[in-house]
Amino acid sequence: MKISRGATITEPGSTSLEETGSWRTFRPVIRYEKCIRCMICWNFCPEPAIEKKEGENYPVANPKLIKMPVPVINYNFCKGCGICVNECPTKAIDFIREEK
Amino acid sequence: MPMMMLRGNESTAYAAKLARVKVIPAYPITPSTLFPEKISELIANGEMEAEFLPVESEHSALSAAIGAAATGVRAMTATASQGLALMHEVLFIASGMRMPIVMAIGNRALSAPVNIWADQQDTIAERDSGWIQFYAETNQEALDLTLIAFKVAENDKVLLPAMMGMDAFVLTHTMEPVNVPEQQDVDEFLGEKKINYPVLDPEKPATFGAFVFPEHYMDIRYSQFIAMEHARSVIDDVFNEFEKKFGRRYSKVSGFMVDDAEIVFVTMGSMTGTARETVRKLREKGEKVGLVKITVYRPFPKEEIVSLTKNAKVVAVVDRNISPGFAGAIFTETVASYNNEKKRPKIIDFIMGLGGRDVKIENYEQVYNLAKAALRGKFKEINWIDVDEEAVKEVEGTL
Amino acid sequence: MNYEDMEFFAPGHRACAGCAAPIIVKWVLKISGPKTIVVNATGCLEVFSTPYPHTSWRLPWIHTAFENAAATASGIDAALKAIGKRDDVNIVVFGGDGGTSDIGFQSLSGMAERGHNILYIMYDNEAYMNTGIQRSSSTPFGAWTSTTQVGPSRPLGKEEFKKPIAEIMAAHKIPYVATANPAFLPDFKAKIQKALSIKGPKFIHTISSCTTGWRHDPSKTIEIMRLATETGIFPLWEIENGDFSKIKITYMPKQRKPVEEYLKPQGRFRHLFNEPEKIKEIQKMVDEWWAKFETKS
Numbered sequence: 001m002k003i004s005r006g007a008t009i010t011e012p013g014s015t016s017l018e019e020t021g022s023w024r025t026f027r028p029v030i031r032y033e034k035c036i037r038c039m040i041c042w043n044f045c046p047e048p049a050i051e052k053k054e055g056e057n058y059p060v061a062n063p064k065l066i067k068m069p070v071p072v073i074n075y076n077f078c079k080g081c082g083i084c085v086n087e088c089p090t091k092a093i094d095f096i097r098e099e100k
Numbered sequence: 101m102p103m104m105m106l107r108g109n110e111s112t113a114y115a116a117k118l119a120r121v122k123v124i125p126a127y128p129i130t131p132s133t134l135f136p137e138k139i140s141e142l143i144a145n146g147e148m149e150a151e152f153l154p155v156e157s158e159h160s161a162l163s164a165a166i167g168a169a170a171t172g173v174r175a176m177t178a179t180a181s182q183g184l185a186l187m188h189e190v191l192f193i194a195s196g197m198r199m200p201i202v203m204a205i206g207n208r209a210l211s212a213p214v215n216i217w218a219d220q221q222d223t224i225a226e227r228d229s230g231w232i233q234f235y236a237e238t239n240q241e242a243l244d245l246t247l248i249a250f251k252v253a254e255n256d257k258v259l260l261p262a263m264m265g266m267d268a269f270v271l272t273h274t275m276e277p278v279n280v281p282e283q284q285d286v287d288e289f290l291g292e293k294k295i296n297y298p299v300l301d302p303e304k305p306a307t308f309g310a311f312v313f314p315e316h317y318m319d320i321r322y323s324q325f326i327a328m329e330h331a332r333s334v335i336d337d338v339f340n341e342f343e344k345k346f347g348r349r350y351s352k353v354s355g356f357m358v359d360d361a362e363i364v365f366v367t368m369g370s371m372t373g374t375a376r377e378t379v380r381k382l383r384e385k386g387e388k389v390g391l392v393k394i395t396v397y398r399p400f401p402k403e404e405i406v407s408l409t410k411n412a413k414v415v416a417v418v419d420r421n422i423s424p425g426f427a428g429a430i431f432t433e434t435v436a437s438y439n440n441e442k443k444r445p446k447i448i449d450f451i452m453g454l455g456g457r458d459v460k461i462e463n464y465e466q467v468y469n470l471a472k473a474a475l476r477g478k479f480k481e482i483n484w485i486d487v488d489e490e491a492v493k494e495v496e497g498t499l
Numbered sequence: 500m501n502y503e504d505m506e507f508f509a510p511g512h513r514a515c516a517g518c519a520a521p522i523i524v525k526w527v528l529k530i531s532g533p534k535t536i537v538v539n540a541t542g543c544l545e546v547f548s549t550p551y552p553h554t555s556w557r558l559p560w561i562h563t564a565f566e567n568a569a570a571t572a573s574g575i576d577a578a579l580k581a582i583g584k585r586d587d588v589n590i591v592v593f594g595g596d597g598g599t600s601d602i603g604f605q606s607l608s609g610m611a612e613r614g615h616n617i618l619y620i621m622y623d624n625e626a627y628m629n630t631g632i633q634r635s636s637s638t639p640f641g642a643w644t645s646t647t648q649v650g651p652s653r654p655l656g657k658e659e660f661k662k663p664i665a666e667i668m669a670a671h672k673i674p675y676v677a678t679a680n681p682a683f684l685p686d687f688k689a690k691i692q693k694a695l696s697i698k699g700p701k702f703i704h705t706i707s708s709c710t711t712g713w714r715h716d717p718s719k720t721i722e723i724m725r726l727a728t729e730t731g732i733f734p735l736w737e738i739e740n741g742d743f744s745k746i747k748i749t750y751m752p753k754q755r756k757p758v759e760e761y762l763k764p765q766g767r768f769r770h771l772f773n774e775p776e777k778i779k780e781i782q783k784m785v786d787e788w789w790a791k792f793e794t795k796s
């Protein structure tokens with residue numbers, strides 16, 4: 001075990017070593033073919049567990065959007081709150097009960 | 101080095117200036133009000149460069165001092181009594197976060213009943229807060245010990261805040277000749293503040309004041325305890341350096357005519373002067389009496405006290421504070437210091453001078469007589485000196 | 500520089516699923532960028548983001564106590580000034596409604612009066628959530644909390660009105676005061692940006708839904724905050740230099756939705772639906788606010 005004087009922490013952002021994916025009871029799954037890459041889900045994910053990735057290798061709702069970034073859910077952190085599911089304007093995110 | 105006539109509060113304000121303190125948040129309270137006033141004046145006159153924050157409470161004063169210290173700069177504040185009590189919560193935070201803040205205290209009674217005069221209850225009540233505690237006997241000591249406090253607090257092995265107490269009015273408001281050191285000498289003694297702990301810096305982000313679980317909390321507290329233990333030798337080293345530079349000698353505890361003394365007074369703060377006079381007077385009459393003065397109360401100088409009092413037959417501890425339900429704090433800790441000693445003197449507590457009651461030679465003579473009676477076996481463990489027993493009996497009944 | 504694609508707030512924190520506070524934080528930091536020092540009052544955010552030895556913060560961050568975040572920030576402001584590093588660093592404070600409207604109000608008012616160059620953000624989840632949903636002065640009229648329990652002798656929940664903290668801060672005549680709502684993200688971002696561009700004390704009051712205390716489904720966090728503004732219960736406005744006559748309402752609902760739409764999905768208001776006249780009272784309060792300020796804007 002290590003401690004630090006005054007409990008000061010010098011590893012910024014280190015909660016990312018503590019995964020919260022096991023909190024989930026429902027799993028959001030993006031159906032890219034319905035996704036218009038508006039990034040609203042990315043805007044509102046509280047963890048944040050949605051990453052912005054280059055979109056060329058993902059299915060696309062409209063070929064014009066192929067150059068746009070896509071949202072990719074990091075299940076190590078997604079707590080399954082469902083905000084993204086609720087906010088997605090095209091209902092592109094399914095919410096599936098986790099099998100435990 | 102110029103001699104100046106200074107009040108205690110001015111001594112500590114000059115110490116702040118000489119230490120090149122960068123941030124001074126403060127809130128007025130009798131008897132420490134003159135400190136922020138003097139700082140404001142020094143800045144207004146262009147004699148001092150610092151950010152003075154006239155905050156809206158003592159709680160905020162110390163909070164702002166933590167913010168400043170966490171940013172890496174030297175920070176100081178001053179308060180007394182109710183102000184210190186209001187800071188209670190923040191005192192533990194400052195020490196727990198290991199912020200080397202220095203604070204000058206005008207030692208004053210705590211309400212109720214409200215009373216603005218000399219009494220050490222305010223700082224004694226904060227003895228567990230993790231701050232180093234110095235107590236001055238004179239205004240010269242107030243200045244010197246403030247400078248010393250910075251050097252100790254900022255030491256790599258310590259990194260703890262320190263408070264420097266001086267008795268209300270007797271020191272805070274009384275003019276005394278003070279040898280004010282030259283800026284260059286103080287610069288050489290203290291140096292620029294080192295950045296020897298993480299600070300709030302966007303280039304190197306750190307998190308201060310995290311939420312700590314039982315898994316780590318106790319170890320962090322233990323490390324703080326060890327730092328306070330380290331302070332013992334660091335304080336001695338700094339006292340030595342100070343003597344080399346400025347020629348004035350300090351010790352955590354100093355003895356006066358203790359070598360052959362059968363009865364030894366233990367005192368702290370301004371009431372030591374009267375005790376010393378009493379000792380001289382009694383010595384002239386051939387009485388074997390001595391005096392031990394405490395300058396550092398935290399860390400408590402247990403070994404030094406034992407070594408200076410162990411040859412006495414009676415140790416008469418004078419406490420300007422009281423813990424209702426037990427005794428004065430210095431008494432309790434002196435007794436505890438003897439825990440592992442085979443041979444121990446009788447240790448008796450004398451509660452004296454609370455709320456600014458005059459401490460006179462007659463009072464010490466009374467203490468001496470009671471201690472002498474104890475030599476013959478007759479004594480009470482806790483004695484209130486110069487109180488009206490009859491008046492108290494009338495309202496509280498007989499014990 | 501635009502830092503919107505950077506994350507200064509790391510995942511792995513322990514906020515309840517669906518908590519709005521991290522959404523607020525991540526967006527404030529995306530706007531303020533890397534040259535920011537964050538001060539946090541005690542509360543949910545402080546606790547869930549710094550489980551020692553880890554931290555979610557990728558920026559310098561300090562927490563000292565519950566009621567003194569503004570004072571701590573004042574000391575940082577002074578220290579940066581003293582060492583000549585003040586200009587290029589933002590100081591941002593996050594305080595809960597308890598740490599701001601109640602116990603921390605004195606130090607906040609002091610910071611504002613002294614004119615420190617600090618952006619203070621109150622994330623308002625309308626109760627003391629960290630200690631288990633006790634009422635604060637910011638809890639709205641009619642809300643159940645663990646200290647405004649609902650029962651036959653007390654059918655209403657909280658009987659007092661919400662303290663208008665942003666208006667009180669505007670009365671300090673500080674350069675910038677605004678209300679904000681992360682559900683209205685462009686407006687939210689613009690306000691953070693604007694606040695940071697102004698020197699002096701700034702105060703932003705942002706709504707921050709708490710799924711646990713407000714008793715709603717976590718997926719509804721943004722939806723419910725959006726309804727708070729669409730019903731007019733949480734109007735979005737800004738006031739500069741305390742000039743109430745020039746209040747700017749930054750989102751003008753074409754037609755305000757009835758307050759029921761906001762109250763209904765929240766368990767903390769469930770009992771109100773047995774007291775329809777109380778709901779009318781809430782509607783009246785909202786209408787009065789708009790009658791007073793809408794014309795000015």
Ligand SMILES: Cc1ncc(C[n+]2csc(CCOP(=O)(O)OP(=O)(O)O)c2C)c(N)n1
Nearest residue numbers: 541542543565595596597598626627628629
């Ligand atoms: C002086 C003091 N009193 C009480 C507490 C206990 N306490 C910690 S957080 C908190 C409530 C915080 O409420 P708020 O500021 O609204 O933040 P939230 O947790 O709701 O985000 C309380 C009462 C404390 N830490 N310090």
Ligand code: SF4
Nearest residue numbers: 045078079081082084
């Ligand atoms: S369910 Fe919640 S946590 Fe998971 S990706 Fe969606 S918004 Fe983020």
Ligand code: SF4
Nearest residue numbers: 035036038039041088
């Ligand atoms: S909100 Fe829906 S449509 Fe928009 S980016 Fe996310 S998944 Fe795609």
Ligand code: SF4
Nearest residue numbers: 515518543709710711
């Ligand atoms: S209790 Fe409420 S405010 Fe606190 S973390 Fe949970 S949702 Fe967020």
Ligand SMILES: [Mg+2]
Nearest residue numbers: 595596626628
């Ligand atoms: Mg709250």
